[in-house]
Amino acid sequence: MSGVGATGAGGAAGLQQIIALRQQIIDRSALLQQVKDPAAAIGTAQGVAPAQPQGPAGGFTDALQSALDxxxxxxxxxxALSSGYEKGEVTDIAKVMLAxxxxxxxxxxxxxxRNRLLSAYQDIMRMGV
Structure with missing residues (x-):
């Protein structure tokens, strides 16, 4: 029964990570929406968008870099968890498999x-001027 409690705690931490990733996706989606339609973003954000003087390129690069990190x-x-499990340091296989x-x-x-970005780049390069 003690294994069930340990798995539940590991599952809760994993759930928190998934929720954090979901929130990052939502934030990045809002940023991309601002880049796509700045007028709508100003109306919905009520003045938050003009506080970003670096422009959309800096925001996109930062978002992409943080996602890759x-x-x-x-x-x-x-x-690290897999290596620890192989060495016998980590005993919770559910935690290892979840990671x-x-x-x-x-x-x-x-x-x-990456595939979508590459496809978009190729489409842009094929456009006639």
Whole structure:
């Protein structure tokens, strides 16, 4: 029965990470919406958008960099837990598997974003002037 309690605590931490990732996605989506339609963003944010003088390129690069850093941290965490499990330092296999799944999902999402960006770039390069 003690394994169930440990798994529940690990699951709660994993759930908190998933909720944090969801919030990051929502924040980035709002940022991208501001870039796409600044007039609508000013109306909904009520003056928050003009406080960003660096422009959309800085916001996008920062968002992309933070997303990549988050994916990298997730993969490093999964590797550390897997290594600890192999050495016998970590005994909660559910925690290890959850970290590996989170890293896998984060990597797949990053790969899909890369594919979409590459496709958009290729479409733009094919446009006639």
């Amino acid at each position: 988050s994916v990298n941290a997730s993969q490093q965490n999964a590797e 590996r799944q989170q890293a896998g999902v984060a990597f797949e999402a990053t790969l899909q974003v």
